[in-house]
Structure formats: structure tokens, C-alpha cells
Amino acid sequence: MGFDREEILSSTAGGDELQIEAALRPKRLSEFIGQGRVREQLSLVLESALRRQSPPDHVLMSGSPGLGKTTLAMIIAAELNAPLRITSGPALERAGDLAAILSTLAEGEVLFIDEIHRMARPAEEMLYLAMEDFRVDIVVGKGPGATAIPLDIAPFTLVGATTRAGLLPAPLRDRFGFTAHMDFYETPELEQVLRRSAKLLGVGLPDDGAHEIARRSRGTPRIANRLLRRVRDFADVRADGVIDRDIAAAALNLYEVDGEGLDRLDRAVLGALLKKFGGGPVGLSTLAVAVGEEPETVEVVAEPFLVRQGLLARTPRGRVATAAAWVHLGMTPPPDAFGASLFE
Ligand SMILES: Nc1ncnc2c1ncn2[C@@H]1O[C@H](COP(=O)(O)OP(=O)(O)OP(=O)(O)O)[C@@H](O)[C@H]1O
Numbered sequence: 458m459g460f461d462r463e464e465i466l467s468s469t470a471g472g473d474e475l476q477i478e479a480a481l482r483p484k485r486l487s488e489f490i491g492q493g494r495v496r497e498q499l500s501l502v503l504e505s506a507l508r509r510q511s512p513p514d515h516v517l518m519s520g521s522p523g524l525g526k527t528t529l530a531m532i533i534a535a536e537l538n539a540p541l542r543i544t545s546g547p548a549l550e551r552a553g554d555l556a557a558i559l560s561t562l563a564e565g566e567v568l569f570i571d572e573i574h575r576m577a578r579p580a581e582e583m584l585y586l587a588m589e590d591f592r593v594d595i596v597v598g599k600g601p602g603a604t605a606i607p608l609d610i611a612p613f614t615l616v617g618a619t620t621r622a623g624l625l626p627a628p629l630r631d632r633f634g635f636t637a638h639m640d641f642y643e644t645p646e647l648e649q650v651l652r653r654s655a656k657l658l659g660v661g662l663p664d665d666g667a668h669e670i671a672r673r674s675r676g677t678p679r680i681a682n683r684l685l686r687r688v689r690d691f692a693d694v695r696a697d698g699v700i701d702r703d704i705a706a707a708a709l710n711l712y713e714v715d716g717e718g719l720d721r722l723d724r725a726v727l728g729a730l731l732k733k734f735g736g737g738p739v740g741l742s743t744l745a746v747a748v749g750e751e752p753e754t755v756e757v758v759a760e761p762f763l764v765r766q767g768l769l770a771r772t773p774r775g776r777v778a779t780a781a782a783w784v785h786l787g788m789t790p791p792p793d794a795f796g797a798s799l800f801e
């Protein structure tokens with residue numbers, strides 16, 4: 458496996474990592490750590506469906522990358538003891554792509570559509586009818602002679618996942634009976650994730666090492682798991698494999714993960730905001746150009762965590778750095794900085 462800095466810092470998964478993720482994925486709801494409210498609500502939905510012996514309502518999951526949406530989708534199918542079909546918005550370019558899937562679903566099957574906000578319009582419209590009435594209209598022929606043949610499909614449960622709930626059209630959003638908003642994880646929850654993963658990977662992880670990695674994992678299990686493996690490499694080479702607090706800290710510094718868990722992209726965004734735009738307000742696309750990233754990457758990957766850390770605010774006039782952001786990057790906030798009164 459190569460030493461790829463981009464991969465270490467990215468919050469999406471790629472390459473070898475997908476296999477390791479699959480191995481570390483909790484398989485049942487009882488193994489799923491954190492997200493207490495979502496877990497409890499979901500267990501009620503699933504339990505009552507099992508009692509009624511009918512498929513549960515359609516479930517929508519929204520949240521930042523790496524918080525466990527795909528994991529939960531798989532758990533839903535496992536808990537229902539139902540088969541699972543997996544596809545994604547971008548794969549559903551034409552209505553026919555979706556029709557082919559819907560018409561071959563088994564009764565009670567769970568259909569997982571990842572990145573559901575990226576589905577093409579015609580497929581989306583077909584999905585409305587399927588979700589509501591378990592029916593699709595198959596259009597045969599073209600032009601004035603075209604006819605729609607209604608086709609019943611087996612009752613199924615749709616599980617949709619999105620990192621951008623705001624982009625879902627209301628008619629689609631409204632057809633989900635249950636919406637789960639996934640939040641960033643607290644440090645103690647990530648410690649639990651790390652202890653579980655360390656056990657599965659056969660890595661010794663003392664509590665102080667787990668704490669240090671957890672608090673610098675950007676509130677994200679995927680990142681916690683990734684950092685664990687990087688810290689283990691470091692510990693193997695430099696410290697006889699013992700991951701204590703100091704070793705974890707030294708490794709994370711090497712990988713450019715700072716004391717609050719901000720990675721290179723996070724700091725680039727904040728740095729540009731402060732140094733090029735005087736703390737803002739500045740528009741998303743201008744900010745994205747300044748850091749050489751797509752606006753979507755800045756918006757989906759970097760910003761939610763910066764907002765949650767109280768370092769950045771989204772205002773109607775644009776993105777604004779808070780006084781805490783100036784302090785975090787070692788600069789003095791101007792007197793009129795957003796939230797500056799907190800520092801007086
Ligand atoms: N609650 C959890 N408990 C333990 N491990 C978790 C939990 N949530 C996620 N993970 C771990 O994090 C990894 C990433 O989770 P997952 O693939 O479900 O994220 P995602 O929300 O689907 O991300 P994306 O938006 O990129 O698709 C999984 O391999 C799993 O090991």
C-alpha cells in the first residue's frame with residue numbers, strides 16, 4: 458500500500474481502503490456506535506415492521522461523508538433479514554436503469570440508493586410512483602404512439618443516502634417516512650469506534666492513545682479508522698508498536714492533522730478566508746478557487762466540520778471566519794470579527 462497523503466487526508470474512501478472499511482463495518486444495530494437518537498428511532502421502525510411482517514417505511518439518511526450512512530443501510534437489510542440491492546444516483550441516468558432494478562426486486566428487498574441527490578430527473582419521477590404505490594410506468598414506443606404500461610412491483614424499502622439533503626427536491630424528500638440526520642460523533646464515541654477497530658485489526662491501543670486519535674478525527678468514524686492505521690504504522694516503526702498519547706500525537710502531527718483535528722484542506726480554507734479575504738464574508742465559489750478545490754468539496758467536506766467547531770459561519774452575504782478561527786491559526790482577530798465578543 459502506498460503512502461498517499463491525499464488519501465490520508467480525504468474524508469471519502471478509495472482504493473484499498475474500501476476493503477478495510479468493509480471489514481470494520483458494524484453488521485448489526487447493536488454494534489453501531491453513537492448516533493443514539495437515530496439508532497433508537499430506527500430500531501423502533503424496524504422492530505414494528507418485523508412485527509407487522511411488512512416492509513418498513515422508506516428511510517432517508519443525510520450527513521457528512523464517513524459518518525456511517527452506508528453502514529446503516531446494510532444494517533437495515535441485515536436486521537430485516539432482507540436482501541439488499543445497492544446502486545447510486547449517478548448510475549441512474551435514465552429511467553430505464555431504475556426500471557430494470559425496480560422490476561426485479563424481491564418482496565421486502567431493501568434498495569439502497571447512495572448519493573440519491575445525483576439521480577437524473579426522469580429516474581426520480583419514476584421513483585415517486587414506485588415509492589408510493591409500488592408501481593412503475595414502463596413507456597413503450599416513441600412519440601405520439603408511445604404508451605405507458607403500468608407494472609406492479611414488489612413492496613420494497615428504499616434507503617436513500619445523501620451528503621446534501623438540501624439538494625433533494627421536496628416531492629422526493631416527502632416520500633420518505635423516516636429521515637435520519639447523522640451528526641458528527643463525540644470524542645468518547647470515537648474512542649469506542651477505535652477500540653473496536655483496534656481489536657479487529659489486532660492492534661494494541663491504550664486509552665490515552667485512543668483518546669488522542671479520537672479527538673483529532675474530525676468527528677468522523679472513517680477518519681478515526683484511517684488515522685488508527687496510520688498511527689499504527691508510525692508506532693510499529695518508531696515505538697515498538699505501542700500507541701500511547703505521545704506517539705499518537707507525533708504521528709498525527711506528521712500527517713498534518715492538527716490539535717483540533719483540522720486537516721490540510723480545513724486549514725487551507727480557513728487560511729484563505731483569513732489571509733486573502735480578511736475573514737470574509739466571501740462567496741463559496743471564490744473561496745473554493747482560492748484553495749484550488751471544487752465548491753462542492755469545500756461545501757460538503759470542509760465546511761460542515763468547521764461550522765461545527767465554531768470556526769466558520771455561513772451568512773447570507775457569504776462565508777465568515779469567526780474570532781476563534783483567527784486564534785486557531787495563531788493570528789489576532791480584528792475587533793469586529795464574528796463572535797469576537799467571546800474573547801473579550
Ligand atoms: N457508528 C459507527 N460505529 C462504528 N464504525 C462506524 C460507524 N459509522 C461508520 N463507521 C465506520 O466508518 C466507515 C465509513 O462509514 P460509511 O461508509 O458507512 O460512511 P458513509 O456515511 O456512507 O460515507 P459516504 O458519505 O462517503 O458514503 C465504515 O467502514 C465503518 O467502519
Ligand SMILES: [Mg+2]
Nearest residue numbers: 526527528571
Ligand atoms: Mg457511503
